[in-house]
Amino acid sequence: MIKFSKYPFKKKVIVAAAHVLLAALSVIWLVPILWVILTSFRGTKGSYSSTFFPTSYTFDNYVKLFTDFSVFHFPKMLFNTFLVATASCLISTFFVIAVAYTLSRLRFSARKPLMNAAMIIHLFPGFMSMIAVYYIVKMIGWTAGPMLLVAMIAVYAGGAGCGYHIAKGFFDTVSTSLDEAAKLDGASNWQVLTKIIMPLSKPVVVYTLLTSFAGPFKDFMLAKVLCGTHRDYYTVAVGLYQMLEVEYIDQWFCSFAAGAVIISIPVGALFLATQKYYVEGVSGAVKG
Amino acid sequence: MKTRKSKKEFENKYPAADALKKGSMLTRLSALVFGTGCLAGGQIIKGLIFLAAEAAIIFYMIQTGLHNLGMLVTLGELEQQKVWNESRSVYEYVDGDRSQLILLFGIITLAVVVLLILLARSSLRQAYKIECLKKEGRRIPSFKEELQELFNGNLHLTLLSLPVLGVLVFTILPLVFMISMAFTSYSVENSKLVLFDWVGLENFKRVIGLGGSLGKTFWPVLGWTLIWALVATFSNYFFGLILALFINWKEIRAKKMWRFFFVLTVAIPHFVTLLIMRTMLQPEGAVNIMLRNMGILGAKESLPFFTNATWARVTVILINIWVGVPYMLLQVTGILQNIPQELYEAARVDGAGPIVTFRKITLPYMMFIMMPYLITTFTGNVNNFNVIFLTSQGLPRSVDSTAGKTDLLVTWLYKLTIENQYYNVGAVIGIMTFVTLAVVSLITFKFSASNRNEEAFR
Numbered sequence: 169m170i171k172f173s174k175y176p177f178k179k180k181v182i183v184a185a186a187h188v189l190l191a192a193l194s195v196i197w198l199v200p201i202l203w204v205i206l207t208s209f210r211g212t213k214g215s216y217s218s219t220f221f222p223t224s225y226t227f228d229n230y231v232k233l234f235t236d237f238s239v240f241h242f243p244k245m246l247f248n249t250f251l252v253a254t255a256s257c258l259i260s261t262f263f264v265i266a267v268a269y270t271l272s273r274l275r276f277s278a279r280k281p282l283m284n285a286a287m288i289i290h291l292f293p294g295f296m297s298m299i300a301v302y303y304i305v306k307m308i309g310w311t312a313g314p315m316l317l318v319a320m321i322a323v324y325a326g327g328a329g330c331g332y333h334i335a336k337g338f339f340d341t342v343s344t345s346l347d348e349a350a351k352l353d354g355a356s357n358w359q360v361l362t363k364i365i366m367p368l369s370k371p372v373v374v375y376t377l378l379t380s381f382a383g384p385f386k387d388f389m390l391a392k393v394l395c396g397t398h399r400d401y402y403t404v405a406v407g408l409y410q411m412l413e414v415e416y417i418d419q420w421f422c423s424f425a426a427g428a429v430i431i432s433i434p435v436g437a438l439f440l441a442t443q444k445y446y447v448e449g450v451s452g453a454v455k456g
Numbered sequence: 457m458k459t460r461k462s463k464k465e466f467e468n469k470y471p472a473a474d475a476l477k478k479g480s481m482l483t484r485l486s487a488l489v490f491g492t493g494c495l496a497g498g499q500i501i502k503g504l505i506f507l508a509a510e511a512a513i514i515f516y517m518i519q520t521g522l523h524n525l526g527m528l529v530t531l532g533e534l535e536q537q538k539v540w541n542e543s544r545s546v547y548e549y550v551d552g553d554r555s556q557l558i559l560l561f562g563i564i565t566l567a568v569v570v571l572l573i574l575l576a577r578s579s580l581r582q583a584y585k586i587e588c589l590k591k592e593g594r595r596i597p598s599f600k601e602e603l604q605e606l607f608n609g610n611l612h613l614t615l616l617s618l619p620v621l622g623v624l625v626f627t628i629l630p631l632v633f634m635i636s637m638a639f640t641s642y643s644v645e646n647s648k649l650v651l652f653d654w655v656g657l658e659n660f661k662r663v664i665g666l667g668g669s670l671g672k673t674f675w676p677v678l679g680w681t682l683i684w685a686l687v688a689t690f691s692n693y694f695f696g697l698i699l700a701l702f703i704n705w706k707e708i709r710a711k712k713m714w715r716f717f718f719v720l721t722v723a724i725p726h727f728v729t730l731l732i733m734r735t736m737l738q739p740e741g742a743v744n745i746m747l748r749n750m751g752i753l754g755a756k757e758s759l760p761f762f763t764n765a766t767w768a769r770v771t772v773i774l775i776n777i778w779v780g781v782p783y784m785l786l787q788v789t790g791i792l793q794n795i796p797q798e799l800y801e802a803a804r805v806d807g808a809g810p811i812v813t814f815r816k817i818t819l820p821y822m823m824f825i826m827m828p829y830l831i832t833t834f835t836g837n838v839n840n841f842n843v844i845f846l847t848s849q850g851l852p853r854s855v856d857s858t859a860g861k862t863d864l865l866v867t868w869l870y871k872l873t874i875e876n877q878y879y880n881v882g883a884v885i886g887i888m889t890f891v892t893l894a895v896v897s898l899i900t901f902k903f904s905a906s907n908r909n910e911e912a913f914r
Binding site for chain 1: 556557560604607608609611612614615616618619620622623625626627628629630631633634699702703705707708709714717718719720721722723724725726727728729731732733735736738740741742745746749778782786835839841842845865866869870873874882883886889890893894897
């Protein structure tokens with residue numbers, strides 16, 4: 169590339185303007201994030217601040233999350249979320265990989281009907297079955313007590329089988345000549361799966377594990393509907409949402425920002441780690 | 457074409473219809489007494505399993521199933537009653553019927569009946585298979601061999617059983633339950649929350665009909681949902697595409713850094729960023745305060761981000777762009793790098809400028825690759841609960857209606873069911889959302905299939 173200083177003047181102006189525009193756009197995209205981080209360290213209380221940059225800085229908002237349990241028990245919420253996320257990510261990864269592998273590699277008469285059924289289910293608002301799940305869970309009597317956590321795990325993982333697309337896109341790209349060679353040597357389908365495909369599929373397994381682990385950290389709707397007023401079983405998302413309710417916002421707003429920062433770090437790290445697979449998965453799914 | 461071929465490939469060798477037509481008496485008997493064919497053919501364990509399953513289901517049906525089905529007809533009629541207890545001389549409450557439970561158990565029983573029919577079919581086919589194998593003089597597989605087959609030829613049964621069961625219990629059963637509510641009077645109206653009845657298509661008439669208040673709300677909400685989904689999908693697509701192309705421009709330095717800035721916003725959970733947006737855009741929020749400090753607004757003035765209908769609609773679309781463009785950027789960047797470079801070189805040789813190459817190469821190529829993705833995004837946007845619920849909350853709302861100006865069908869569904877307990881109307885709205893999406897998807901699939909030359913870019 170020619171050095172910038174060698175450019176004719178007109179081109180210099182255009183290129184410089186392009187960078188300025190890009191910087192302006194970046195600012196628009198980054199300001200809300202910066203604002204949360206600043207708010208989480210803000211010394212003054214309340215949701216409204218007369219200045220963009222806080223007048224004083226403090227760690228109290230973070231300390232409050234881990235010491236003040238009068239209304240919100242943040243460590244407990246973290247623990248609940250962690251528990252639900254771990255259990256549901258193990259179950260749903262098994263479901264997703266099993267379905268994706270089967271639909272991608274095995275041929276049987278119900279294959280197309282199953283895929284069509286999954287497509288039709290996808291057209292219903294996911295929310296609709298959630299409301300019904302709430303009533304069913306309530307009828308069984310799981311909406312109070314520790315069974316609530318089991319209910320959440322079941323609901324997060326139960327329907328996971330429908331979200332097989334990205335993993336299937338991955339299996340579609342693994343060459344079938346490997347399977348065929350193994351089968352010639354007398355391997356069963358099960359052996360092909362465990363001995364040949366699984367070792368090759370680490371990326372997609374990791375991707376599925378990480379994305380489903382992040383699920384309960386990001387979703388608040390289902391947890392909110394299921395938990396209702398049972399504070400003891402809130403996940404982080406529901407807890408943070410509640411902090412913005414009218415009666416708490418004044419006392420808890422800065423702690424909300426602190427909590428947001430705390431959960432954004434792991435979720436963000438997970439996302440950045442899986443980003444590559446996400447892009448490949450989507451373009452792979454499009455190809456197929 | 458592909459589907460037709462695969463259908464032939466997987467033609468069932470022992471279909472149930474053939475078994476009824478050509479099978480022996482014993483085979484046909486297997487449809488009534490499950491497993492007789494297997495038992496006669498020497499597959500003792502399998503036959504017993506079939507038999508046990510049938511016995512269990514019939515036992516269940518006699519025990520409670522038939523009662524459940526009978527109750528499903530009326531959904532219960534007995535109201536909660538006060539009964540005078542002579543011995544303790546107090547009124548005691550006697551529980552009446554609870555239609556909600558009756559409906560749920562009725563549906564579960566129906567599912568059991570379907571299971572029974574499927575088992576009968578499977579038993580029939582197994583018996584016919586054994587009969588055919590015998591005729592051909594081939595060996596009948598032992599139980600152990602059949603178990604092994606579950607990990608080879610029938611591996612799909614092993615792998616799919618649990619996930620499909622999960623979907624059935626946690627997605628399909630609830631969906632059927634919810635859909636059936638659409639045909640009942642289950643609602644806070646006329647206090648039908650404990651006992652309710654079947655009302656046929658009454659609710660659908662009320663929602664679609666223009667006369668009542670529901671109809672007057674439904675059509676505008678549907679209209680806004682469609683406009684929202686279209687604008688949200690395409691604005692994200694084009695802004696994402698342009699931004700990706702812009703960063704990809706060879707004069708831009710530090711490409712990775714710019715991409716990282718945008719991707720960072722995707723890394724943070726959506727509900728966090730959306731809640732922050734809502735707080736920032738309040739009348740006394742950060743944005744208005746900044747504008748006041750800069751002197752653009754007067755001391756008491758604020759921009760009506762969520763209080764004026766038009767402002768609110770534009771605001772949610774802009775927020776959606778903020779949320780969605782980085783995702784688009786990520787994907788588009790990957791795809792852009794796959795466009796065959798020869799196409800651009802050939803165009804350059806022919807003297808095409810950057811605008812022409814964009815219009816004739818980049819845009820059609822992206823459209824070609826991303827059409828299915830766009831349809832999925834459109835579906836996602838119609839059901840985009842979070843962006844609306846966490847920012848505008850559907851506001852501003854007029855006094856006489858349950859839905860606000862920025863409410864989508866899904867958020868309205870939430871308000872109707874969770875907040876206001878109009879379960880039947882909520883279910884109707886859910887079904888209408890499904891119908892809308894099904895129609896749109898069918899049209900686009902048809903449209904793109906006829907216009908699509910699969911090998912255009914090979």
